[in-house]
Amino acid sequence: KNEVEQSPQNLTAQEGEFITINCSYSVGISALHWLQQHPGGGIVSLFMLSSGKKKHGRLIATINIQEKHSSLHITASHPRDSAVYICAVSIDSNYQLIWGAGTKLIIKP
Amino acid sequence: NAGVTQTPKFQVLKTGQSMTLQCAQDMNHEYMSWYRQDPGMGLRLIHYSVGAGITDQGEVPNGYNVSRSTTEDFPLRLLSAAPSQTSVYFCASSPRWTGSYGYTFGSGTRLTVV
Numbered sequence: 509k510n511e512v513e514q515s516p517q518n519l520t521a522q523e524g525e526f527i528t529i530n531c532s533y534s535v536g537i538s539a540l541h542w543l544q545q546h547p548g549g550g551i552v553s554l555f556m557l558s559s560g561k562k563k564h565g566r567l568i569a570t571i572n573i574q575e576k577h578s579s580l581h582i583t584a585s586h587p588r589d590s591a592v593y594i595c596a597v598s599i600d601s602n603y604q605l606i607w608g609a610g611t612k613l614i615i616k617p
Numbered sequence: 618n619a620g621v622t623q624t625p626k627f628q629v630l631k632t633g634q635s636m637t638l639q640c641a642q643d644m645n646h647e648y649m650s651w652y653r654q655d656p657g658m659g660l661r662l663i664h665y666s667v668g669a670g671i672t673d674q675g676e677v678p679n680g681y682n683v684s685r686s687t688t689e690d691f692p693l694r695l696l697s698a699a700p701s702q703t704s705v706y707f708c709a710s711s712p713r714w715t716g717s718y719g720y721t722f723g724s725g726t727r728l729t730v731v
Contacts, residue, residue, distance in 0.1 A: 543720075
């Protein structure tokens, strides 16, 4: 069992739909990261969370430390949101990020 | 602009050649790291550094060498390129090595070994 699991692996939706991507982890963490990678593109850090909720534009990230679960929401989705969204966790006792496998999101116009 | 700068963006090497991928950051970040990304796979850590003069191996270090003589620069050396090293390479930095800080990624280097 992977220490960080994302669901779904693939998601196709229509423009305007509300999108939810989930991330569950099984280890104690110091922070959880959501990142975005467009096809053939670089990696952009969207959020870093250690508790609660953060919002940036149409993106919202939440984390429940007790349940070891985080969600990334996209409101009013747009084709330019099509990308791979990656969840990763960091642990203070380890120098490495533990990566989820990513969720490939396609938003159709 | 502040950030992580990777060069080159693209490179084709012949088997057995050596080269250095450059990574520089101007944010005074302590932590720097190199990842490779292969099709259908997640990012895998090659080497990392928690400060100038300190480096350590990640998950897939074989065939790669690093050094950190300054806070700003963290070059990745391919000693004798092999086709298995064909990949996209990302450099990332963070203010501190403890995990409660965000990461900044470079734009990537797409390397092909023929």
